[in-house]
Amino acid sequence: MKIRNVQPTLLAVAGLTILALLPAPENGIAQPKRPPFVQSVSHKRVIQKDALVALEVAQAHATVATSGKALVFPDSVVQLIVRTGPASDMLSYRIQGLRNPTLILHAGASLHILFVNVDDDMTHDLRFGAVKPPDTTGTVGSSRLPHSEDDNYSAEEITIRATEPGRYPYFCSYKNHAANGMRGMLEVVNPQKSLEDMMKTNSTTMPTRHKDASKSGDGTGTVRSIDPVHQTITLDHGNIPSVMPAMTMAYKVADANLLQSVNVNESVRFTLTRSDAGEWLITAIRKE
Numbered sequence: 001m002k003i004r005n006v007q008p009t010l011l012a013v014a015g016l017t018i019l020a021l022l023p024a025p026e027n028g029i030a031q032p033k034r035p036p037f038v039q040s041v042s043h044k045r046v047i048q049k050d051a052l053v054a055l056e057v058a059q060a061h062a063t064v065a066t067s068g069k070a071l072v073f074p075d076s077v078v079q080l081i082v083r084t085g086p087a088s089d090m091l092s093y094r095i096q097g098l099r100n101p102t103l104i105l106h107a108g109a110s111l112h113i114l115f116v117n118v119d120d121d122m123t124h125d126l127r128f129g130a131v132k133p134p135d136t137t138g139t140v141g142s143s144r145l146p147h148s149e150d151d152n153y154s155a156e157e158i159t160i161r162a163t164e165p166g167r168y169p170y171f172c173s174y175k176n177h178a179a180n181g182m183r184g185m186l187e188v189v190n191p192q193k194s195l196e197d198m199m200k201t202n203s204t205t206m207p208t209r210h211k212d213a214s215k216s217g218d219g220t221g222t223v224r225s226i227d228p229v230h231q232t233i234t235l236d237h238g239n240i241p242s243v244m245p246a247m248t249m250a251y252k253v254a255d256a257n258l259l260q261s262v263n264v265n266e267s268v269r270f271t272l273t274r275s276d277a278g279e280w281l282i283t284a285i286r287k288e
């Protein structure tokens, strides 16, 4: 009796599997598509705060779309560092200093992502797929990474390939995090599209263009280190309203001479400005 009860279920599962493997029909109805993302690498690691800051300073910067809320990647290999938000805005992601930016890239592109959970009390992950968050059916991405211990962050390196043009969410599947802000969009465009078209795509799909977040602000803090080779200065600074929350971070200086004007452990007053390329630069600094 039991076997007979099981058989129809098995048949149904087998049927669904065959459907999913069939090539997409041309009639446009209920096309079982291949998954939009394929994952090939996943490697967990622990990264120290200073090492993360250094990696973020050294990373190649993407072009920021005219909306100021999207990063455009015209290359077939995309390197990304994705971190969870600062303490004041933990249920969000930061990519190249932008909050939950839309990522625009070509179909066929590979994404090498270092996902880092800098949160000191919550678990987070980073998932990609053609789903409505927090559903993870068929998604790819990181595992759920535990919160940090002191300045040691849990991290995971993943490599995924975007196969199908379309708009897909990236999000945290843990508890209600996605609904509360931990999500962004990934826009996979036709490989024939030029960088210019990629930017346009984004401005048409994001018609409600808000004014850019403030591009410059003054702050105070303490100099933690100075790196003349990379022309960066690490500041432990307070909140700079609508520009940057309180944090310790290495910033590039707009002019190497600025590094001469202050010393490690000094209290300083400075101006932080976002360049057109979306990079944060120290444009003025002096001893307080």
Ligand SMILES: [Cu+2]
Residues within 6 Å of the ligand: 123, 124, 125, 172, 173, 174, 177, 178, 182
């Ligand atoms: Cu989360």
